[in-house]
Amino acid sequence: MSPAETVLEVRDVVKIYGGVRALGGVSLTLEAGQVHCLAGENGSGKSTLIKVISGVERPDSGVLIIDGESHSHVTPSQAIRAGIQVIYQDFSLFPNLTAAENIAMLSELADRRKLSSRRRIREAAEKIVTELGLHLDLDADVEHLSVADRQLIAICRALVGEARVLIMDEPTTALTHSEVDRLFAIVRRLQERGVAVMFVSHKLDEVLKISQYVTVLRNGEVVESGPASDYTGRSIAKAMTGRDVSEERLVEELPSGLAPVMRVSGLGRKGAFRDVDFELRPGEILGITGLLGSGRSEIAEAIFGVAPADSGHVDINGSPRRIRSINDAVRAGIGYVPEDRLTQGLFLEKSIADNMVAASLDSYRGKALLLDRARIRRSMALLFQRLRVKAPNVQAPVRSLSGGNAQRVVIAKWLDRKPTVLMLNGPTVGVDIGSKEEIFAILREQAAEGMGIIVISDDIPELVSSCHRVLIVRAGRIVAEVTGDDIAVDAIQERMTA
Template sequence: MTPSDAPVLEVRDVVKTYGGVHALRNVSLQLLPGEVHCLAGENGSGKSTLIKIISGVEKPDSGTVAIDGQVHAHLTPNDAIHSGVQVIYQDFSLFPNLTAAENIAMLSELAQGRKISSRRRISAEARRVVADLGLRLDLEADVIDLPVADRQLIAICRALVNDAKVLIMDEPTTALTHTEVDRLFTVVRRLQVRGVAVMFVSHKLDEVLRISQRVTVLRNGELVESGPASDHTARSIAKAMTGREVSEERLVSDVAPDAPILLQVENLSRAGGFTDVSFALRAGEILGITGLLGSGRSEIAEAIFGIHPADSGTIRVGGKVRRIRSIRDAVSAGIGYVPEDRLTQGLFLDVSIADNLIASSLDSYRTRTGLLDRRRVRDSITDLFRRLRIQAPNVGAVVRSLSGGNAQRVVIAKWLDRKPKVLILNGPTVGVDVGSKEQIIGILREQAAAGVGVVVISDDIPELVTSCHRVLVVHEGRVVAELSGDQVDAHEIERRMAA
């Protein structure tokens, strides 16, 4: 469908400041009916603030938002919803204990002021919108029991029940497999046919170029680029986001063939997770482990770190057999682990950066009398804060206030403070902007150069290609391919994953 010339949403000269700092400075953009418009920018660029203003959560200092030609100096959330603006956040904001049908229809029921809900009416409404989009969903299943991809589609269906004209999707593909992304994009194209304008917010620039007609880039609160997606490449968008060239080259140093083996896994198995997994990791090497969601890639990492121990097999660290039945066993063996969900598993969100940095290594700072050597603690915190390039006012800032990229740096720094022999990272750059991603990969290269063995669990194929010496492909719990040298290629990895 060709988008209409008349914008359904128009943001005009919006300014927003927090404590004298400009989050947005004279930002203007338009969304046309039936268009997918990508909003790109690094963490802290102003994307979230703009979404909050469009959805009525925040009030601009100046400027206006117009929906279907009606100008608003300040929208409330109810105004935005009634005008047809819907936001699907990363967590989807669904009710986990309600069925798919109830989640789809419940807000419509409330909006109509119904005090008593009819299961038959809710089911009929949910079936109508699901059929209209050509979807297959188990409408009677509780949302908590459904996969992430189905939850994403339920959130879209809920927006359409409420007659969405503008649908804002915040990082919609973060937890989806390639097949699920294709399925989502099919639904987005059906929304275009209906005339729905979609604002697509994503750090995955290859996906941006697949689905978007136009691209708008924010940097430091200012609009720096806006135009047809066909005029851009992933590299040009990344440059607009960061203000500099971002390297996508494969940069891996040579690993000496006689470099010591730091981690050796032999015939590792866990019922329902993976079977007969074997590999070796040398000092200075970055090893990628990839596979589709549910392939067993994360379960392998969790077994090595003792979160869900293996049923059988052998793990050697530094040539010594280690019986890893708990996280404490893994840490004692010299293994560090950066989890996939850093916000709930890797950080104390309401605690300072400083306290998070030394949370896992406090005992190493104790004197012979058992007291903390506060000078050493202070020096280490300062060094980690500087070396990991954590962007925050100071080390006393609360972790909850940090962007995704800076939060990830804190998790990595916490483990580096323990000086591990082996560092395993599960999805190290998920939800992180292109500039932060480049810096995090740079940190991993630095650790490998210092002799650490690094394992990266990821389905971000460009990330694996640029940083890994070798890549293991996991399918249905088994390692089905080991790629090295020229074989570490995006097309080859995709082919092996799909086989």
């Protein structure tokens, strides 16, 4: 197959939902052996375009041209048979099936097999896992695996089939640097075989590292398109948002002598972490980072009572608090935005308002223990406006929101409760550049009012720009603290991998 051969062309595609134009005449071309970056803020139309290409949504007008044949629309099965595979941002895995079964599922269905073979499934899964150089427990049920492992399983499943067009929607959000490098090595092998890859990512350094061509969507329209060599991270961000995006440090030094709002002493849990000590001051944004498996998330989950610590102490405002459950943590004044907001942080079938009020219902009860619904409506309307949630109104289902807006709803849920300490695990995973800035602006506002903020993340640039201090976790222990002028991307990454 010639490297310049067009595999898929999207021509003048329009999609309208309830009078709102999600796509307004989008056109792009995917060529064999080319990695084509699709960039844009949440709500720009990227997900809708992917759904049209994969047959999940039918466009209102426009055509898809696959191998020279024009289609007004395709069904999901037609797309798969044409070699179009998608790695969705929410993984779309079967939690009650094993890793191996999830990996081999699509190939089994594509072959129209009436009976499955454990040996065949295992062999197919082992082959792609070995090719990627990954370490996965193929016999484990997916529901018991980490977010990172589920991400890897979704990638493996897409690559098992004979893909001619591979769409990767935020495929690296939970991967370490070494795992991303291995994935990119596989992508390059796919290029050599003539596979066209559409790469969707908010990590612009990754976009420029792997892509040959860039298309930027804004408000459902193509605003920029051209060779990746013509772009920088800053120019892509500006095209996405329509404005210059700051990369400077945005926090100021805190006053000295402030009594900590939280003190963690000798915290440990067997097999996860040990001897964890740190303080959090009022108004401070504290970053915690480390490679996946370092224990960074486990520390946060212990403090919040998800998986309580075996040893150590947590003091809030100078008072010792025994945290053996989530309820204990909430009563102590601790809030937590989890890593997987879709399954752990939100009630997807409920409205935005119902989700926002979920953690603070008791505060709206009157003397007869009845809910003051008028006060709830006023508070939810204020939060909705304050956090700039992009949705028709607070009654819209949270399932309909983009990643950045869904994250704002999770944050709003805790802000309504006014915790002393708010911890956020991967707060901007799958969130676009503009929403990242706005989310951290909200966190800085809360810190300025005296709240203690902890951000657990492997997005080093966002920690550098927004944290007063950064703690490095390795092998279950805090091995370094980075402060002041030492807070820089290179310095943090060096300590993470030392």
